Amino acid sequence: MKNFNASASIFGWHFQINVAIFFMLNEIQNIDSVRVEGKDEDIEFNLKTGNKIFIQAKSKSDLGIDKKALEKFSEGLKTLIYASNNKSYERLYFVTNYPNPIGGQQSHYYMFMGGNYIERQFLELPESSIKRALKKIKEIEKSENLKFDIDNFRIVVMPFDGNIKSTRERIIESKLKDFLTRISMKESYAREILEIWQSDLFFNASDKDTNINLSKRQLMWPVISICCNLRESDKVVIDYEEELGLDKEEVELIISRYEDFINRQTERFDFATKVIGDFSVHRKSHNRREKNINYFVLKNWNSYVDAIFTDSMDAELLETLIKIILFKILNNKQVINEMITEVNL
Template sequence: MGDRNASPSAFGWDFQANAAILLMIENIKQAEKIRVEGADEDIEITLLNKEKIYAQVKAVERPENYTHVIDKLTAALETLNLAAKNGDGKLFTYVTNSPNPFNNQKIMHYFTGNTHLDFDELPSQAQKRVLDLLKEKNYDDLDVNKMDIRVIPFYGRDLKNRYKEILSSIDNLLADASIDVVGVNREILRIWQRDFFQNATIPDTEISITKEKMMWPLIVLVVDRVAANDYKKDFDDDEVDEIENNYKMVINQQTLLYEFVTKVICDFIQAKLSVKKFINANWENYVETISMVKADDHTRKILIKIILHRILTQRNNISNLKKEIGL
């Protein structure tokens, strides 16, 4: 039987995109946007203060093969040193999936599992190796005090195993926002993988994924999964189900619109009414937002009530997520 593994380059792209997701999640509060395959590095995260996190990502297909790990480290230091010349770097990260990134059996235990170590936390042998490489190659611009090493376990044909650390980072984000919704982690991972892969293929490196663009699909998924159905008491269940099915994209798009969601929640807070009373008294104020929908007035009425109800019944989840991600 032939080898069914993806090509080395495809595996590397997969690791790069998923590493970008993990790094963006871990820096989400301070982040403004992310670019995969940036002008200078494999991953570039622009922070709110305009400083950047530069990351070089090097994958090995077989974790037990340490043959080229020093070559990969050396290549990473070269490009990180070049990025340091820009003068806007807050952090310079080397990311790998090798459990032995310094090809030194004596210090392998430092890199077991998902590992994140600043330069001064590295074992002395690893620090010396980095410093020796920088000196040997005359890489004088990279400040090791702004450098860290990331090891993300990422291997195997079983995608559930390969992506387990990325899924764990999503679970941590949801847990920090006090959200417990089954299945959302895998669904949002698929969306983010698609978006990050696509971002890497765009030649214009100025085109990035903003924090808002990345995170609002997660909010939509959470709202969609746990939205209550009290509005069905006012209409026929079958009729509501049909409208939800026929206009699912419209419902999701409206729930995704940051400005619209913010306006609805602000209006609701000012009105000081229950959710049901607010919707019944104010739904007509928002019908214009679905003016593009070709439907009769009755259908539009139900549709806008569904949208408003989903936003308002899930405002706590929305608020918790927005707070956790810094929106």
């Protein structure tokens, strides 16, 4: 009887999207945008240099070696060879989650065993593995009448297995936690950010127009949002109730009632970076007493009326909201600045 179960296909999608996230974090300084299910390959990165990285991803849903590894390798080469002949690129990747990416005996794939992400240049593989792969490469070159660039070709094995989500995604989540640590964010946000990225990449991949990519700035917005959103445990703004001229209850009421509005403003990346830039200029031209955030907000809040203005708000409420928004952004400026540097925005 024919098997109609699609779990292996869904697993393949899951693997593909997580490979994209891992490589995005690996190449975060160099990329401009990413597309899963691109025009030419499973995963495509547009780099700041104008070149691309092409990735072909093949997976196996159960543990162990893949008896069809060489067949999958050949299938992957058939699309990679076209990608490499049609576009400017820097690297070509074949990525799997099984330890024998090109098949063969165990002695052929020991270089990919170790329980972590392992990347190898094609020409550093054992001679027996190179011969095995070159045989398939030459067959494809002949059938497609194209040349394959082995000098810029790399093979990657990335563990991705198990029925428990946290186990399956352990390598990706660990990579994301390292990234969050570098921008002074708590590791506990990793799961939330990972799920947002997975959803965004899946939605983008489902768009039939393969020219629509996700920019690095779009992908970094959730990090800014989580960093700046007003949460139950976030009492930063309430510390400034005296400076705002309101009592604690009034501040809490305004934050509660206008939380969505405040969050939308603080997550506006261009606006947040402008405020941080203005504050940096302010600090350079004022004495020590006037360099603090309180002084800057109280003296400069009205400079941002046009950027935040809404017809439905009276002047007094607008003033209070602007101050809260500025306090919020500036109290998170370290994370925002570190992220700008870390991801090269």
